[in-house]
Amino acid sequence: MKLELRKVTKRFGDFTANDSIDLTVTPGSVHCLLGENGAGKSTLMNVIFGLYRPTEGQIYIDDQPVNFKGPEDAMAAGIGMVHQHFMLVPVFTVAENVALGSESVKGLTLDLETTRQKIREISDRYGFEVDPDALVEDLPVGVQQRVEIIKALVREAQVLILDEPTAVLTPAETDQLLGIMDQLRKDGKSLLFISHKLREVREISDDITVIRRGKVVGQADPSMSSSELASLMVGKEVQLTVDKEEPTYTDKLFEVENLTLIGDNGVPLLKEVSFQVRGGEILAVAGVQGNGQTELAETIIGLHPKATGSMKLGGKELLGLKTKQVLAAGVGFVPEDRNKDGLVGDFSIAENLILDLYDRPQFSAAGSLKKAAIAENARQAGDLFDIRMGSIEHHASTLSGGNQQKIVVARELSRDLELFVASQPTRGVDVGSIEFIHKRIVQERDKGLPVIIVSTELDEVYGLADRIAVFFHGELMWVVPADTPRSVLGQMMAGASYSEALEAENQDQARPTTPWSEGE
Amino acid sequence: MSETQKNTPAPQPSTWAKIAGGNIGLSIGAVLASFILGGLLIAATDPATQKAASYFFARPTDTLVAGWTAATEAYMALFQGAFYNPAGRSFAQQIRPITETLTVATPLIFAGLAVALSFRAGLFNIGAQGQVILGALVSGWVAINAGLPAAATIPLIILGGIIGGGIWGGIIGLLKAKTGAHEVILSIMMNYIAANLLVYLLKTPLLQREGSSNPISEQLGADAVYPLLLGNPFRLHLGFIIALLAVLFVSWLLNRSTLGFRLRAVGANPNAATTAGISVSNSYIIVMAISGALAGLAGSAQVAGTEKVISTGIAGSLGFDAITVALLGRSTPWGTFWAALLFGAFRAGGVTMQVSTGTDIDIVLVLQALIVLFIAAPPLVRAIFRLPNPQGVPHKKSARKSKKAQEA
Incomplete structure (x- = not known):
């Protein structure tokens, strides 16, 4: 099924969110919509999915004009959407979630068997490995996303819109998703992929449309380099790597020893974490979301008074202080969720x-x-x-x-700071601002501060780090040098020790290693 | 204390907060809409109109004229009773209505401020009623037992109201901060306790009038009442000046003070406040104590200003009217002040309306209820008066309008 947008414009009062957008998604292809945050991507998706009506312009499906009054119409026409924030009921099973809204009934009882059957079918066909009877809240994020895709497929969607699908995924899950997208493409589906992550876009897309401030600024080719794509996206040359000198160490020191935090349900969130950060260096904390990095940052700032162990900043114990006192001691803190x-x-x-x-x-x-x-x-x-x-x-x-x-x-x-801690300092931030924020972080380091950056973006980790601390299940796996290959880091983020990861890497020598920085 | 700071009760800005934070157009629209509906109700219940309606299809104008007359006459009477009586024989009689309005509004200003302040810190202080009672009890006890000259007694009465209400409110804040209990449930229970404590104390020798078997205290002495601002025959008393000062104080507190900054941050985003080193639980205790103190001052004004005696009905329905006033005033200090004045006018004018036009004074309660109803349902008022929607996604109508504008 072909989806086509001709001169679609969406205005909110005086503000033009989408200005005369032309876009064609052909069956059996992945069309990427690339743009910064706030470029108008989500508005456009909502127009296609019937949540907004276009102010001007027309949407065509297989060359027939369509007018959607709501998402129901769009779904009936064969458009499925995987939202960035999942629309799932956590306490329902996979089958119940998939059935929701289009339940088949037998008399007065819900007939889930048909749905289960369909889920198994789809799951087998694309290798989703989703159990229809699992509770959604027990599933990892990547699998929940597959449930969303199944929801669309069960409703026989031919056009699939994926709104920033990789934002919530681990690197491994991202690879799996790209694999799934490839299969769907081979199956003849039309995929509209929204993203601002250049690597994924280059890897999976057949066509790329770049939008900036609501306008299409050009078509790009997946073979273009990341920096070319990035400059198209933001309209100027963008530096993806961060310029920084070798660290000049100062005597300011942040020492963490045996830091342990047990969650309310008895599960350890941090397990005897010990490390040191010297003044003048950036320690990047890497790990898949939810492996204790968030808790580490929150504990440093005094949000978890139950934590045990020790954290000394310039010899002064921070553990046990209230947040206000920690801030007063000169700790600067950027939380991971600004809103x-x-x-x-x-x-x-x-x-x-x-x-x-x-x-x-x-x-x-x-x-x-x-x-x-x-x-x-x-x-x-x-x-x-x-x-x-x-x-x-x-x-x-x-x-x-x-x-x-x-x-x-x-x-x-x-x-005046003695220590700077930033969690996901550039999450959901446009490329131009990322560059700026990274520069400021490096400036603080060059002033001689110990700096801790928690990030799930490997690009960011590699761009900023002088050393990298890898977290897995609340444990600090190892602190490794900044030039550790991506694949080794990836294995450690999945629970391998440094030596195991290195060994696996050496066995893989035949395969060329992925360069960590892009656009070079 | 097993609670970690992260687990301290930290509600997101609630529906209440959103309702309380509407814009001024919404408040005015709600008042207008309820006046219109109220007018229809007055017309419908008016005997002359009902009579004319019996031959509506023969002469429909009769019904409409009769209804219009009934509604406008009632509202005219309400206005004259609330602000200015042109039929008064002396100047004093002519301006007496406005002084009555201010007198009746005085306790509403205090109690309204109490609720508005708690709203701004993200709490729904439904317990103003109890805090008014406690303020009245302590103030009244001080007034009866002080035996000092007025210059010493009056500050003590004021202090008594602050302490009585402040402690009663502070208990709610403390329980919420330390145990996570919901302030609405706590404050309702504290209201029951206060109401029954009042009845009990009025039957003990501590407060009961000597020789009386009724639950009523001694009359307050001449040295223990708020002085009148305009002298006899006007009832307007010192309490109104204190209420104005309270408005200025709350205004400063919310907009200029560091404490207010902290309270507003807690109200608008408790998580961000916590991360910025602000103690959410301490803020809850502080704001409930201040809120209670303001409500307590309403109790003082009732005892030492208007009633001059402690009775079981000393707080009336002040605590609940205060919620309405704060909502109508959008939880801002001056907004609350004007809303309290409006409600004072309703009360003062309602009596005149009933006497001169026979319209039941209960219509005033209906008007108040309608105002709250409209404020609680902003889309309704916006639809009636075509006000813009403040929340991003445009209203269908205005979107259509802008489309037309583009085509033009």
Whole structure:
């Protein structure tokens, strides 16, 4: 089935989210829609899936014009969508989730057998390995995503839209997904793949359409280099690697010893973690999401008072201090989820820039806020960090992800630090801002601070790290040099020890190793 | 304390907070819409209109005229009773209605501020009722037993209200912070306890009037009541000035103070507040204590200003009206002030309306209820008055409008 968009435009009031977009997805191919965050990709998907009506333009399926009043129409026409955030009921089984909305019934009882049968069929055909009777909440994220794909396939979707499907996946799961997409393509399905991760895009796409600020800026070829694609996407040359000198160590030291944290359900989240970070170096903490890195960062900042062990910053024990005291001791902290933990969306930009500094003498006197100083601080931070905003009085929630993240980073770097900890510092941030934030992080390192970066993006890890700490199931597997090959790191992230991973790598010598940095 | 900081109760901004944070157009729209509906109701219950309706199909204008007359006359009477009486024989009689409105509004301002403040910190203080009662009890006890000159007694009365209400509210905050119990359930229970404590104490020698078998206290002495602002015959008392000061204080607290910054952060995003080193549980205790203290001042104003005696009905339905007032005032200090004035006007004018037009005073309660109903259902008001939707996704109508504009 062929999906075609002709001159599709979507406006919200004065804002044009999609400007006259032409796009054709042919059967048996993967068409990638490449664009930065905020380029209008999701709006376009919602237009195709019937959640929004196009302001102008027309959608065609097999050359017939279609008008969708809602997702039901789109689904009936054979369009399936895998959302970035899964639309699954966690306490239902796979079969129940798949049946939801199109249940077949026998009298008054639910007939799940037919659905189970269909799931097995699809699962076998594409090698999904999904048990129809498993509870969704027990499944790993990658498998949950396959359930979403099955949902679409059971409804006989011929066009499949995948909205940033790899954002939540581990590197191994990403490879599996790409394999699945390849099979679906061979099966004659039309796939529309939305992403801003260049490597995946180059690997799987047949056609690439690049959009920027709601407009199609060009068609790209999968054989183009990552930096060529990136510059198309952001409209300027982008540096994907981070320029940095060899570390110059200082005597500032952050030592962690036997750090252990047991979760509320008795499961250990951190197991006797010990490491040191010297002033002037960046320790990147790598690992698949959910292996204790988040808890490590939160424990450092004092959010888990139950943790045991020791964390010494310049000889001073941090463990047992309250968050406020840890911050006062000179720890800068960028939380991994800025919307949840980093910003107050309903506060102004100026207020967000002093969220953890509001009671310092610089910004308050005798219990009153110094409004002028706060505004001045916001203007300075806005200039220094290139925060694109209308006014410092606007709510933080009105900004794009990249600018929001710059607020958090600007705030944390605006005071004298002894240690800088950043979790996923560039998650959901556009390429231009990534470059900027990375530069600032390296600057802090060059000032002689110990810096800890937690990231699930290997590109970021390799770009910033002086050394890499690999976490698996709450354990620090090993701290390895920054030039460790990707494949070795990948094995360690899956639980192999350093020596095992190296050995496996040596046995694989025949195969050329993947270069870790792109676009060179 | 087995709770980790991460596990401290930290609700996301609730539906209540969203309702409380609507815009000013919404508040005005809600008031207008309820006046229109109320007018229809007045017309429908008016005997003359009903009579004319019996021959509606013969002469429909009769019904419409009668209904219009009934509604406008009732609202005119309401207005005259609330603001200015042109028929008054002296200037004092003419302006008496507005002073009554201010008098009735005084406790509503305090209690409304109490609820508004808690809203802003993400808490739903439904317990203003109990806090008003405790404020009234402590203030009243001080007033009856102080035996000091007015200059010393009045500050003590004010302090009594602050302490009584503050402790009662603080208990709720403390329980929530330490155990994670929900403040709505806690405050409802604290209301029951306060109401029954009031009845009990009014039957003990501590408060009961000597020689009386009714649950009522001694009359407050002349040195133990708030002085009148305009002298006799007006009832307007010092409490109104204190209420104005309270508005200024809350305004400063929320918008200018570091404490307010902290409370608002906790209210808008407790997770981000925690990560920024702000203690969510301490903030809950503090805000509930301040909120309770404000409600307590409403109790003081009732005892030392309006009633001059402690009775079982001292708090009326103040605590619940306060929720309405805070909602209508969008949880801002000045918004709450004006909303309290409106409700005061309803109460003051309602009496005149009933006397002069025979429209039942209960219509005022209906109006209040309708206002809350409209505020709780913003899309309804927006649809009626075509207000823009503040949340990103545009309204179907306005989208259509912009499309038309583009075509043009």
